[in-house]
Amino acid sequence: MDDVRSQEEVVAVLKKTLESQNLPHLLFYGPPGTGKTSTILALAKELYGPDIIQSRVLELNASDERGIDIIRAKVKNFAKSTVSSSSRPSTLLSSSRLAPQLHTQFHAAPPPYKIIILDEADSMTTDAQSALRRTMETYSRSTRFCLICNYVSRVIEPLASRCAKFRFRPLAMSAATARLEYICAEEGVNVGAGTVETLVRLADGDMRRSIMLLQSAHRLHMGNEITVEHICEIAGVVPEAVIESLLAAWTSGSVSQIEAAVASVVRQGYSATQILDQLQDRILADAHLTSKQKANIALSVAKMDKSLVDGADEQLQLLQLMVTAY
Amino acid sequence: MVLWVDKHRPRQLDALDHLPALSRQLTTLAANADFPHLLVYGPSGAGKKTRIVALLREIYGPGVEKLRIDVRQFSTPSNTKKEISVVTSNYHMEMTPGDVGVHDRLIVTDLIKEIAQTHQVDSNARRAFKIVVLNEADGLSRDAQSALRRTMEKYMSSLRIVLCAESTAKIIAPIRSRCLLVRVAAPEVPEIRSVILKVCKKEGLQIPDNFATRLAEAADGNLRKAILMLEASRIQQYPFTDDQKIFKSDWEIVIDEIAQSIISEQSPARLLAVRGTLYELLSHCIPADVVIKRLALELVRNLEDNDGFGVKRTVLQAAAQYEHRLRLGNKAIFHLEAFVARFMTVYKGYLIDCGMG
Ligand SMILES: Nc1ncnc2c1ncn2[C@@H]1O[C@H](COP(=O)(O)OP(=O)(O)OP(=O)(O)O)[C@@H](O)[C@H]1O
Numbered sequence: 001m002d003d004v005r006s007q008e009e010v011v012a013v014l015k016k017t018l019e020s021q022n023l024p025h026l027l028f029y030g031p032p033g034t035g036k037t038s039t040i041l042a043l044a045k046e047l048y049g050p051d052i053i054q055s056r057v058l059e060l061n062a063s064d065e066r067g068i069d070i071i072r073a074k075v076k077n078f079a080k081s082t083v084s085s086s087s088r089p090s091t092l093l094s095s096s097r098l099a100p101q102l103h104t105q106f107h108a109a110p111p112p113y114k115i116i117i118l119d120e121a122d123s124m125t126t127d128a129q130s131a132l133r134r135t136m137e138t139y140s141r142s143t144r145f146c147l148i149c150n151y152v153s154r155v156i157e158p159l160a161s162r163c164a165k166f167r168f169r170p171l172a173m174s175a176a177t178a179r180l181e182y183i184c185a186e187e188g189v190n191v192g193a194g195t196v197e198t199l200v201r202l203a204d205g206d207m208r209r210s211i212m213l214l215q216s217a218h219r220l221h222m223g224n225e226i227t228v229e230h231i232c233e234i235a236g237v238v239p240e241a242v243i244e245s246l247l248a249a250w251t252s253g254s255v256s257q258i259e260a261a262v263a264s265v266v267r268q269g270y271s272a273t274q275i276l277d278q279l280q281d282r283i284l285a286d287a288h289l290t291s292k293q294k295a296n297i298a299l300s301v302a303k304m305d306k307s308l309v310d311g312a313d314e315q316l317q318l319l320q321l322m323v324t325a326y
Numbered sequence: 327m328v329l330w331v332d333k334h335r336p337r338q339l340d341a342l343d344h345l346p347a348l349s350r351q352l353t354t355l356a357a358n359a360d361f362p363h364l365l366v367y368g369p370s371g372a373g374k375k376t377r378i379v380a381l382l383r384e385i386y387g388p389g390v391e392k393l394r395i396d397v398r399q400f401s402t403p404s405n406t407k408k409e410i411s412v413v414t415s416n417y418h419m420e421m422t423p424g425d426v427g428v429h430d431r432l433i434v435t436d437l438i439k440e441i442a443q444t445h446q447v448d449s450n451a452r453r454a455f456k457i458v459v460l461n462e463a464d465g466l467s468r469d470a471q472s473a474l475r476r477t478m479e480k481y482m483s484s485l486r487i488v489l490c491a492e493s494t495a496k497i498i499a500p501i502r503s504r505c506l507l508v509r510v511a512a513p514e515v516p517e518i519r520s521v522i523l524k525v526c527k528k529e530g531l532q533i534p535d536n537f538a539t540r541l542a543e544a545a546d547g548n549l550r551k552a553i554l555m556l557e558a559s560r561i562q563q564y565p566f567t568d569d570q571k572i573f574k575s576d577w578e579i580v581i582d583e584i585a586q587s588i589i590s591e592q593s594p595a596r597l598l599a600v601r602g603t604l605y606e607l608l609s610h611c612i613p614a615d616v617v618i619k620r621l622a623l624e625l626v627r628n629l630e631d632n633d634g635f636g637v638k639r640t641v642l643q644a645a646a647q648y649e650h651r652l653r654l655g656n657k658a659i660f661h662l663e664a665f666v667a668r669f670m671t672v673y674k675g676y677l678i679d680c681g682m683g
């Protein structure tokens with residue numbers, strides 16, 4: 001768990017809890033790529049060591065069937081099964097990238113309870129969550145639950161209140177920067193000036209995203225220096241020149257110019273949500289607009305964002321934004 | 327008979343005419359022992375699929391072109407049997423989860439996990455992982471996308487996912503952050519033109535310059551459309567002439583006629599007539615969003631510039647609004663008709679103001 005960055009409070013409290021050998025039910029929540037899954041897997045490894053982890057830890061995520069009956073049956077079977085001493089290599093943890101350095105410290109006598117990880121719990125139906133309350137209580141002597149989600153508001157209150165809550169924050173700039181620099185050094189990645197800052201800024205606290213971007217750029221530009229432009233391209237950032245052309249058409253007030261500019265960005269495949277994001281930034285920074293104008297534009301932008309998520313056509317949405325506001 | 331679009335589809339990355347820099351990057355990527363999950367996105371007809379197929383070949387060699395179609399079965403929670411056809415080679419699988427509608431989550435939880443858990447059958451395979459290509463990934467339900475999240479992490483040793491989508495707007499952030507995003511821009515007119523010339527050369531056809539350019543312009547950045555139009559023109563009239571008419575599909579002609587007819591008359595009788603035509607379009611499986619988009623753009627194009635910002639603006643706003651509603655509702659005709667009625671009201675009002683109505 002020492003490898004988990006920027007979540008000092010979480011890690012400190014968890015470590016304390018481990019010492020006491022009495023783990024409460026846990027609820028981890030926070031945005032993607034902030035270390036929730038990694039932390040619980042590291043914790044499990046620390047508790048049980050690599051050998052018995054398979055028989056002590058059950059991971060159920062959104063790709064598993066989690067209807068009411070199924071979850072009851074699975075939990076029941078797992079909670080009841082006696083501890084086997086199988087030492088098969090754990091497939092469960094094969095994806096725990098933080099794990100390798102941890103199992104040096106695991107307890108000689110592993111704790112007397114098992115852990116059930118319900119990852120991506122916010123995608124469970126409310127019915128299944130309600131049913132889980134009883135199950136949690138029934139097996140509370142022998143099992144601990146760890147619920148993980150992005151949106152804590154999607155976990156029903158009675159369930160949430162049974163758990164110790166841990167909020168994972170978007171990674172702090174400095175921590176993310178340090179981590180990326182560490183990875184660059186370890187992997188021999190050649191990064192240009194400003195690249196790491198750009199990565200951190202674009203990922204907005206999502207560590208997975210910044211590492212993914214770094215790795216992809218590294219693969220694509222084998223050995224060469226990775227520049228800010230490389231990162232922007234694979235992150236889907238719309239080049240400034242394209243944004244400029246849209247703004248120019250927008251202010252021209254001519255429908256045919258707007259139509260041409262929108263058709264061109266849509267053909268280039270840039271995502272409308274990304275364009276919206278960048279336009280919004282530009283507008284907020286524009287000193288020529290009054291607060292009222294900005295507020296109106298922000299309203300249109302919000303509406304459009306909702307429509308896009310509903311699957312509305314990108315070209316039509318951009319067109320209507322540009323003929324409406326400004 | 328094989329359509330030219332399929333016959334002349336380039337099979338290798340270095341044979342792709344369009345976006346050479348992207349092709350080089352993908353070649354580098356394929357040469358690596360490791361490989362990320364991909365999200366390939368871009369407008370329709372930009373060549374996403376061709377590029378994915380070429381990439382697969384680059385990774386696994388020509389063996390990946392030996393395809394068969396498997397029909398896979400799975401059962402829903404209410405125990406009805408469902409089927410999906412899967413295009414399969416020894417190394418990869420390709421499917422369109424949208425084929426099974428609301429059950430697409432089961433494709434992920436049953437099928438893809440099963441694929442991930444079975445190992446590469448061919449021991450000579452160049453990679454230990456298999457690739458699953460998911461078409462129309464932006465149509466995946468949220469449940470299905472959630473189910474993909476951990477699957478993409480847990481089975482990194484045996485599975486890579488390639489998502490193919492027109493837009494990234496409907497792909498949830500946790501999935502996007504697990505993929506390398508690959509944008510495939512639509513080709514510009516000169517590129518389309520050179521593809522047209524190439525196809526003509528292979529087919530042994532003479533094509534006048536002007537006609538090739540006009541075809542390229544009419545294709546709207548869509549290579550598939552360009553080649554289909556070329557083939558249709560060949561059937562219509564050969565030898566080609568410089569001023570040959572550009573082939574339009576029937577449905578395009580019908581929509582353009584609707585635009586004309588509501589610009590020339592705004593009345594309940596005309597609305598009723600248009601309703602019949604709209605019904606007919608829908609019954610010929612022309613998607614309602616395609617209808618509303620083409621109609622709106624055609625209206626804007628046909629209104630005179632001095633018709634003012636007002637009418638055009640309302641047309642575009644209304645099109646966006648009704649197109650959005652039609653995604654949420656389930657009776658497309660209501661929204662199409664509402665759009666036409668709205669146009670008629672606004673345009674009539676405008677004409678009266680100008681003293682022309
Ligand atoms: N706090 C952190 N410190 C160091 N690395 C981190 C941290 N958070 C995330 N990472 C990196 O990001 C990767 C993904 O993290 P993880 O799977 O734990 O995210 P998550 O919070 O479960 O995200 P999601 O909500 O999308 O499931 C990790 O493998 C690790 O490389």
Ligand SMILES: [Mg+2]
Pocket residue numbers: 036037038119
């Ligand atoms: Mg996770």
